[in-house]
Amino acid sequence: MPQEVVIIGSVSMGPKAAARFKRLELDSKVTLLDQETLISYACGGISYLVGGDLMGAHILRQTNFQVLRDEKYYREVLGVTMRTNTRALSIDRRDKKVLIENTATGERELLPYDKLVLATGKRPKPFSVPGADLKGVFDVYSLKSAERVREWIVNPGASKAVIIGGGLTGLELVPALSDMWDIEVSIVEQSSQLLPEHIGPSLAMMVKHHLEEKGAAVYLKESIVRLEGNGTVQRVVTDKRILETDLVIVATGVEPNSDLAKEAGLDISSGGAIMVNNNMQTSDPLIYAGGDCVEVTNLITRKPGYFPWPSIAQRQGRVIGTNLAAGNAEFKGAVGNYAAKFFDLTIACAGLNIHAARREGFDAVTAMVSQIERAHFFHQKDHLYLELVVEKTSGRVLGIQGISDAGDGLVGRVNTIAALLEYGPSASEVGNLEIAYAPQFSAAMDVVNTLGNSAENVLFGRGRTMDPIEFKSLWPEMGKNGWIVLDTRFTHEAEPFVKRYPDRWKHISTTELLARKHEVPRDKKLIVLCKTGERSYDSHVILNDMDLEDNRNLQGGLMYLMQCGMISPDLTEVIEHEMLVQNSESLGPEDEKEDLLFTAMRQG
Amino acid sequence: MPQEVVIIGSVSMGPKAAARFKRLELDSKVTLLDQETLISYACGGISYLVGGDLMGAHILRQTNFQVLRDEKYYREVLGVTMRTNTRALSIDRRDKKVLIENTATGERELLPYDKLVLATGKRPKPFSVPGADLKGVFDVYSLKSAERVREWIVNPGASKAVIIGGGLTGLELVPALSDMWDIEVSIVEQSSQLLPEHIGPSLAMMVKHHLEEKGAAVYLKESIVRLEGNGTVQRVVTDKRILETDLVIVATGVEPNSDLAKEAGLDISSGGAIMVNNNMQTSDPLIYAGGDCVEVTNLITRKPGYFPWPSIAQRQGRVIGTNLAAGNAEFKGAVGNYAAKFFDLTIACAGLNIHAARREGFDAVTAMVSQIERAHFFHQKDHLYLELVVEKTSGRVLGIQGISDAGDGLVGRVNTIAALLEYGPSASEVGNLEIAYAPQFSAAMDVVNTLGNSAENVLFGRGRTMDPIEFKSLWPEMGKNGWIVLDTRFTHEAEPFVKRYPDRWKHISTTELLARKHEVPRDKKLIVLCKTGERSYDSHVILNDMDLEDNRNLQGGLMYLMQCGMISPDLTEVIEHEMLVQNSESLGPEDEKEDLLFTAMRQG
Known part of the structure; x- marks a missing residue:
């Protein structure tokens, strides 16, 4: 009927x-x-x-x-x-x-x-700071409001915009505003990283670095105090600064x-x-x-x-x-599987990131790898940067997040893990996952498999790791704080660092370590690193066998640090300025000097 | 110890x-x-x-x-x-x-x-036809034998090659030989399609068409009788023809x-x-x-x-x-997940193709779709052509195969289904699969979802379908054999066909069908089609409601036919010559005329 x-x-x-x-x-x-x-x-x-x-x-x-x-x-x-x-x-x-x-x-x-x-x-979630009702303040959660933003950009026009909220919606607008309309964009995010709901702190640092390279200003750990203007918005006042603006987009969630x-x-x-x-x-x-x-x-x-x-x-x-129509279709649920592109950088994430996993009560750890997308003898060599969130006790995979310039390849891999998440795969199963191998598309041991295997090593205590965030915090005092770097690459790769930082950068290549065991300093804690974390893992294993318990393998290697803006793109030096800027995130508002430096850098 | x-x-x-x-x-x-x-x-x-x-x-x-x-x-x-x-x-x-x-x-x-x-x-599997031991006859299943092929191409050199076996290994060599060395390549395959172990007949027709467009000759349903030469191979003699050559690669399996x-x-x-x-x-x-x-x-x-x-x-x-090392690691098995690229075309396949499914005793059907890879408003619009193999009684997905110029996107999607196959997902689950949505990478209803939904419709008898192979066999007599096409696209799209084939190509666009119901011929069997199979499905549903049981939706639409070489790339006419050539596959060796035509086309 x-x-x-x-x-x-x-x-x-x-x-x-x-x-x-x-x-x-x-x-x-x-x-x-x-x-x-x-x-x-x-x-x-x-x-x-x-x-x-x-x-x-x-x-x-x-x-x-x-x-x-x-x-x-x-x-x-x-x-x-x-x-x-x-x-x-x-x-x-x-x-x-x-x-x-x-x-x-x-x-x-x-x-x-x-x-x-x-x-x-x-x-939109309620956003009720003083001035939120000024003209020039928009959300973009409906087609109607998006049209209003577009009309505003055309007339009266905008040369500076502040995006409130560093989530997916906010960040997607950065290229939209700056690439097409040449608007200078600032992002204000309350938490200590961008995309806190979606990715972990190391990947978030990469996103931040990329946005900054493209000319956007990113302010973390700042809260909006009020919006000011004369009928129309002119300033965003945070708890740390005042930002002149003629367009504000509120993207603080729905x-x-x-x-x-x-x-x-x-x-x-x-x-x-x-x-x-x-x-x-x-x-x-x-x-x-x-x-x-x-x-x-x-x-x-x-x-x-x-x-x-x-x-x-x-x-x-x-x-x-x-x-x-009297059918019996089911929607059984979701794991949360998202992708987005900010300028050249694609991010993809499925399941729980490390914050969500811990909030949900899981005793979770992460493994990170960087690896080229295709076979090493194939001519295109984009890197994928992946992070796997794993429950320590069970080895169960809870989520995967990643970043790459190779968007399709990244999204395809995250989709693959996303499809499995509801079945509770173990890290080892991800290590053995049957990714199609053809040199044009993958390595025989694909980056996803390397990720699963790395996580398994972490879980079994075979790989004691360090992540870029910890490296960053140790760097300024390195050499004096008991830690030094052990660079396991070839001589010509390590040389610029050894020359520049003789007190904290030692070099023994993986290929020579067995023969030069006696040269390894036993009174230092070692950050063992290479370009991607692959060779350094071999050295790490040998050092473990030498009972050097205080050696840690830098996950994702120098490529990870480079993507975070902590190493120069040619992999020859640590970027000190950037380090200071990054450090300012975790400092209080009294650190005006760093803020000034930051401003100087952005303008220079 | x-x-x-x-x-x-x-x-x-x-x-x-x-x-x-x-x-x-x-x-x-x-x-x-x-x-x-x-x-x-x-x-x-x-x-x-x-x-x-x-x-x-x-x-x-x-x-x-x-x-x-x-x-x-x-x-x-x-x-x-x-x-x-x-x-x-x-x-x-x-x-x-x-x-x-x-x-x-x-x-x-x-x-x-x-x-x-x-x-x-x-x-290599034994290959023992007379002449198999001539010089210039190689396999490529080891690095040593591959090096020998390369040396042979350099000295004495080769201008024509015959590849025996149309499987993955054989076809991967076609671009290798023709692109780089300008060698004229012929492929001889015993069965009625290329890649019979990996994909179904419709997708195989696409591969064949692509290889032919790139200048290769493909001979199906032909067996090697002997190789001839004077110490060095000069001719390959099949049961249908003689091929002059100076290089033979035997790729008949391992x-x-x-x-x-x-x-x-x-x-x-x-x-x-x-x-x-x-x-x-x-x-x-x-x-x-x-x-x-x-x-x-x-x-x-x-x-x-x-x-x-x-x-x-x-x-x-x-x-x-x-x-x-006294561990307890497991390798639980595999589903078979492969990718390869031939010139511009990537194929990817996981699990059972329709032949393997039936050989294994499954009562299997397939669903086929073509859909653009990304959101319709995104500027890049490559199509993916996918086929899902499903068990009729249970709805269980047994395999997926696909073809596209968008290799990374295709491989990513096939990897995703491959990862699920061991869990026996239903077509409906594939329809609901959580593929990450971002306009740059996918549609909100991704091609994989459309594929699952189409398969579900087929299983529930809601979609009665026709595949390109059947269309091809009906075309020469269409109009006379009781079948006609009902083109559901817009007038400007359908017009060239209606003018060219007035006796067998009728047009009522999907948007007008409800209003023009009475114009649908009730004495004909209808092949309902559009560009991709999406709009025609809507018409198909309306026709079903009119109790026109004899209407069938052309899976994958004109895009599928075009990829098979049966429709011109601008979607304006049926390619009659190609149809004849394709038909020659299923005809006996007495059809010399078609073979001559074929040769003429290849040389023209």
Whole structure:
């Protein structure tokens, strides 16, 4: 029997559910509602829109075949009624009716339903510092707000922008603003690293370095005190500085938009999201919900998780569409699998990063490797920088994060581990993972396998490691603090460092170590390193056998340090200035000297 | 207590096992043996060597850091004794001794062992047609034989080559020979398609078309009768033609080299491979074996499988190295996951193709899709062509194969499914698979998801499909045989075809179908198509609802046909000539006319 289905919200999940359902039940009636006029769009393209890469918002509203998904499209192709400018005010679950209001005319109407779908999405988290209501202050969490940013850039125009929040959304806007519009961008992030929800501190240092190289200013551990201006924003005042600006983008995160569901008495989680089962049904079986307004199972922690991402919404939409037509489709949950590109650098991350793992109560460690993407005899030699988060006791892999200029290769590998995460693979299984080998695409022992094997070595206590963050903190006093570097590369590679830092940089190549064992200083703690961490691991093993317990292998090697901006790109010297700047992060606001140095560097 | 370990075979698995073991037990003694002098090399690079991309064989024998892995390297860096030119003649398991012979001097010696590792590898399958022993006839299954090919190309030189066998090894040589050395290449394959062990017939047609476009001649369903020449090969005689040539490469497959193990009384499989448990131990627990001489579990069929691939050997080598040192590492098996690139075209395949699935007794079907790799609003728009092999009754995914010019993206996606295959994912799970979404790398509903969803539709009888092979067979008589095309694209897209083929090409765009239902001919069987199969699916659903049971959706759409060479690259006409040529495959040797046409085309 034909049904009447009402869907509230028409950005991504709602339209997908409608399309799938109508393909299965052509005779049933579907009404899609949205309070906006800009509906059915690809949220993932918002930074492109802001960046001016797209001719207009309509590009994001097209199908793959350049058809605008407007009211006419829904009516003629899918036989769905699309009502824009239409707000749902309340749900009468007993009588199965939705009270709706035309936002233009104020006209109200009761819409009956057999089944209801809530696709009410997300909204920006409250941001309520003084001045937040000034003109020139925007969020970018909807197509409408993104259009407003774009209009603002054109008129009155902007030469300086401050992005508040160093998460994915904020950082995606940096190239959009600076590459296309030549706007000088500053990022203010409250925590001690960029992307704290997504990657670990070492990879975050690489992202920061890359953004700075591209001309952006990054301020960590700073809080916004107030925004100032004369009707229009002119200054961002943090607890450490004042930033002149004519555009502010608030990207401090989102929260589920669940008011309607809550008022209708549906079960809401402590995080404010609508609760659903694996069929995407709310606590009222006639009401489905999906997309950015729901929580689903985090397949790693098995607790509820919030994954406001368009691809997740799409999949949930299809599940709901199937189930509206009496199907039994399931959405079992997500691990969180994200990719983004900032200028030349791609990041990809799946599952828990080290912070999340520890917050969730796992006794977690990380392993890091850098390795070329393809066979060593293949001509293209981009490096991948990967980090694996592993539970110490069980060896279970909890997450993977990575960075590379080779975006497709990085994303492909992180996707591969992401697909496995729900099965709780061990580090050893990742070490043996069957990555397709062809010299054009991978090494016989692919970087992913090296990562798994390195993690296994760490877990079994065979590899005692040091990460770039710790290296950074030891460097200024190195030589005096008991630590020295043991460089295991060839003589010609190590020479510039040995000459420059004779007191703290010793060289014995891996190929000579067995023969020159007696030259290893036994009164020093050793940071054993090479270019990538591969040769130094061999030396580390030999040193362990010599009972030198105080030797640690620098994970990812000099390539990791270089990507963090701590070693010059030609791998010949430690960048002292950058070190000071980096150190300023962990110092208090009284360190004005470093801040000045920092400013000088950026301007120089 | 230090052990004495002897490893027979030093190409890939053996050296890896040695290195891993020595890192764990530095005091133990390891002796590596090999009857050749060229040892410890990257087998995956052989086509590069033949193709002249590499300066010499030594490049394949280097570490990532340009150190030659020769006897000195093994001694000084790893503390391993490497004995080349040393053949193992027999194993005395009772006394734990290997009888070895110096291949130069004939000197013999008994080598004691505590543990023994067999890394005896593979050898070419017997190829014994008359003339197989002529000069100029080679295989490429070892570095030595690859070097001989290269030397032959330089002196006496070669202008025409015949590759016998259209598998991965054979096809990888086509660009190597034709791009670098300007050699005219013919491929002779016994079965009715290229790569019959790896991909299905539609994808194979794409590979064939691509090779032909690049100037290679492909002869299917032909057997070699004899090779002719006067000391040196001059002609290849098949059951259908005579090919003039001055170089023949026999690439008809490999078999495990297990004679030594067999003579020592170890368990050997019916396929001739050494049998091992998950710890890579043979039936004698003191003897390990791995690499191309063993069978391991096929994780899809759960039967023994043969996976002679360098990356598998590397992983097994590490497992053996760990277990030699009293570890408990496991190699649980493989699904078979391969990638290769022929000119611009990358293929990737994991698990069972449709032939293998049916041979293994699965009631299997396939789903095919073509979709752009990235978001539709992103500027790069390479297509991926994917095929999923699914068990009909259970919906379980058995394999995935694909083709694309976007090699990294393709390999990444196939790796992702490959990692899941052992867990027996359903088509629906692939539909919901959490591929990271960012417009630069994927669509919100990624091609992999579309593939899973399409397969689900096929399984549930919602999508009745047609593949390019069937389209090809119906085309010549179309219009007369009861079938016509219903083109669901826009008018401007369909127009060239409608004008050219008025009797068999009807057009009603998907956007108009609901309004123009009555125009659909009810007395014809319909091949519903669009560019990729996406819009036509919507039309297919509407036609089903009209009780037009005889309508079938062309999987992968015109893009699939185009890649097979059946539609012109600008998508405006069916290529009749090519169709005839393609048809000649299934015709007998009496069809000389087509063969002449074919020759004429190749020369024109």
